[in-house]
Amino acid sequence: MDKQDVIIIGAGASGLMCAATAAYRGRKVLILDHANKAGKKILMSGGGRCNFTNMDAAPKHFLSDNPHFCISALRRYTPQDFVDLVDRHSLDYVEKAPGQLFCEHSAKDLLSILMTEVEWSGAQLQLNTHVQQIEYLSDGILVTTNQGQFECESLVVATGGLSIPTMGASGFGYELAEQVGHHVLPMRASLVPITLQPERKEQLSALSGIACEIRASAHNAQFEEPMLFTHRGVSGPAILQITNFWQPGEALQIHLAPNLTLESLNQARDQQAKKTIESVLANELPKRLVELMKTELPWLEQKLAQVSNEQLDSLIHYLSHFDIAPNGTEGYRTAEVTLGGVDTKEVSSKTFESQKQKGLYFIGEVLDVTGWLGGYNFQWAWSSGFAAGQYV
Numbered sequence: 472m473d474k475q476d477v478i479i480i481g482a483g484a485s486g487l488m489c490a491a492t493a494a495y496r497g498r499k500v501l502i503l504d505h506a507n508k509a510g511k512k513i514l515m516s517g518g519g520r521c522n523f524t525n526m527d528a529a530p531k532h533f534l535s536d537n538p539h540f541c542i543s544a545l546r547r548y549t550p551q552d553f554v555d556l557v558d559r560h561s562l563d564y565v566e567k568a569p570g571q572l573f574c575e576h577s578a579k580d581l582l583s584i585l586m587t588e589v590e591w592s593g594a595q596l597q598l599n600t601h602v603q604q605i606e607y608l609s610d611g612i613l614v615t616t617n618q619g620q621f622e623c624e625s626l627v628v629a630t631g632g633l634s635i636p637t638m639g640a641s642g643f644g645y646e647l648a649e650q651v652g653h654h655v656l657p658m659r660a661s662l663v664p665i666t667l668q669p670e671r672k673e674q675l676s677a678l679s680g681i682a683c684e685i686r687a688s689a690h691n692a693q694f695e696e697p698m699l700f701t702h703r704g705v706s707g708p709a710i711l712q713i714t715n716f717w718q719p720g721e722a723l724q725i726h727l728a729p730n731l732t733l734e735s736l737n738q739a740r741d742q743q744a745k746k747t748i749e750s751v752l753a754n755e756l757p758k759r760l761v762e763l764m765k766t767e768l769p770w771l772e773q774k775l776a777q778v779s780n781e782q783l784d785s786l787i788h789y790l791s792h793f794d795i796a797p798n799g800t801e802g803y804r805t806a807e808v809t810l811g812g813v814d815t816k817e818v819s820s821k822t823f824e825s826q827k828q829k830g831l832y833f834i835g836e837v838l839d840v841t842g843w844l845g846g847y848n849f850q851w852a853w854s855s856g857f858a859a860g861q862y863v
């Protein structure tokens with residue numbers, strides 16, 4: 472029987488970080504993954520360039536039923552700590568938006584750094600390994616797989632969320648948690664495109680491929696970023712962000728061209744009376760969208776001088792309540808993350824050990840901690856993986 476100090480299930484972002492951290496401490500570490508390659512989500516993330524952290528990452532950027540849980544780990548392993556790591560490996564990266572760091576060339580470069588760290592630390596990786604059974608013994612944990620049996624002192628669940636099942640995602644971590652009595656909070660696909668009701672989808676299909684600046688609001692959250700019309704519905708940063716807060720069936724407010732106000736329209740009417748209102752709109756919105764608006768508000772062809780106060784009011788109302796008729800989301804097939812998961816009230820925020828089962832640890836996305844779009848989710852994987860790696 473192969474005896475390990477630590478077995479980590481899941482060779483994704485958090486599992487690789489935890490493995491290297493623990494093995495550098497001298498622990499004998501084995502990572503098991505059922506996929507044929509480690510870090511598949513790292514490779515596909517950020518459009519293939521991986522938005523690997525956000526320099527502004529703070530607890531307020533994470534959603535959880537237990538909002539204080541993430542504070543300690545984020546403090547103990549910060550975005551700067553991760554940047555120091557990639558700097559030691561001379562990774563080329565760029566800040567694409569404030570705080571958002573992406574690989575300059577390819578996410579492969581980042582995965583290769585993590586694999587190098589795993590190799591240098593002495594942790595072992597075994598792919599194509601399906602865990603069949605876990606038994607908690609008096610002096611350890613027995614893991615039975617299709618590749619044989621392994622015994623360990625500490626078992627780390629780093630199996631991630633449910634999104635992109637074709638990349639190896641599974642509900643295994645949640646099942647394992649429930650087996651030892653953990654509460655798993657309701658889950659749903661998030662950071663995900665929104666689908667539209669059939670009639671509206673048909674109307675908006677002409678806009679597929681265009682993007683515009685919007686303010687998306689739901690509950691108390693709002694994001695001012697671009698929205699992208701797709702052939703299935705709407706996507707883009709503003710839409711992905713709001714799905715962390717909005718659920719199908721709830722109110723979702725879309726404000727087109729949020730910089731355009733009644734005051735600025737009034738001013739344009741005073742100063743550029745001969746211009747048509749559609750030409751003013753075209754400064755803020757893509758032409759195809761203005762064309763669609765004209766089918767609903769035909770008077771947009773008029774000169775500003777001829778437009779009444781009521782019409783300007785109705786235009787502002789139209790822009791600030793743009794009806795996309797949301798239907799649902801594209802679900803786990805395209806979602807970046809899973810909201811909900813293993814209830815953190817039953818996990819130590821210091822060590823990440825389960826309070827239900829000695830020697831069992833949960834890290835990364837399997838926990839009920841979900842970041843905003845923009846590199847926060849990988850930072851959670853690094854911070855939680857590092858924190859647990861110091862104790863397993």
Ligand code: FDA
Nearest residue numbers: 481483484485505516517522631639643835836846848849
């Ligand atoms: P992760 O999913 O990385 O790893 C889980 C591992 O467990 C996988 O290797 C899987 O094969 C393995 N596994 C699952 N079940 C198993 C089982 N039963 N037995 C054995 N192994 C099992 N975040 C961000 O901050 N910036 C970004 O740019 C992006 N972009 C992005 C794009 C897309 C398309 C997606 C889907 C996601 C993102 N994310 C992101 C989110 C980010 O990828 C995610 O939050 C982290 O990868 C989570 O890290 P984990 O280690 O928890 O799981």
